[in-house]
Amino acid sequence: MEQSITYRYDTQLLIEGENLDEDEINAYFVEHFDGDCLLAVGDDTLIKIHYHTNEPWKVLEYCRTLGEIFDIVVEDMDRQARGLKG
Numbered sequence: 001m002e003q004s005i006t007y008r009y010d011t012q013l014l015i016e017g018e019n020l021d022e023d024e025i026n027a028y029f030v031e032h033f034d035g036d037c038l039l040a041v042g043d044d045t046l047i048k049i050h051y052h053t054n055e056p057w058k059v060l061e062y063c064r065t066l067g068e069i070f071d072i073v074v075e076d077m078d079r080q081a082r083g084l085k086g
Contacts, residue, residue, distance in 0.1 A: 007035045007052035010075040011059050015047045017067020022047055025066070033058060052077070 015025075025040045025047060035053030042048055047066075051059055056074045063069050 005078050005081060007037075008054050008076060008078045009056040010050075010052055010077050011056040011073070012048075012050045013060070013063060013069050013072040015042075015049065015063050015067045015069055016045065017047075018045060020044050020047050020066060025049075028062065029059075032062070 020042065021044070022040050022042060026038065029035070029038050029040065029051065033051070033053055033055070035051050037050065037052045039050040040047055049059070049063060053059060060069065060072065
């Protein structure tokens with residue numbers, strides 16, 4: 001039986017900036033983005049984001065407003081799952 005993936009894209013990146021607040025970033029994600037497995041951790045100058053969503057470009061657009069974004073990885077988990085099944 002094939003498992004359905006609700007949120008297709010595993011989106012990960014780093015944000016470098018000033019006065020970053022992981023609690024505010026978490027709250028923004030919960031209010032504005034549809035997804036799961038949110039991780040937004042770090043300090044006031046560097047935050048690591050990990051999030052499963054169907055709209056990774058919205059995550060990138062928002063994070064860019066907070067500072068410089070880098071080490072960006074967007075993986076299609078649906079393709080990975082199908083690849084594992086041959």
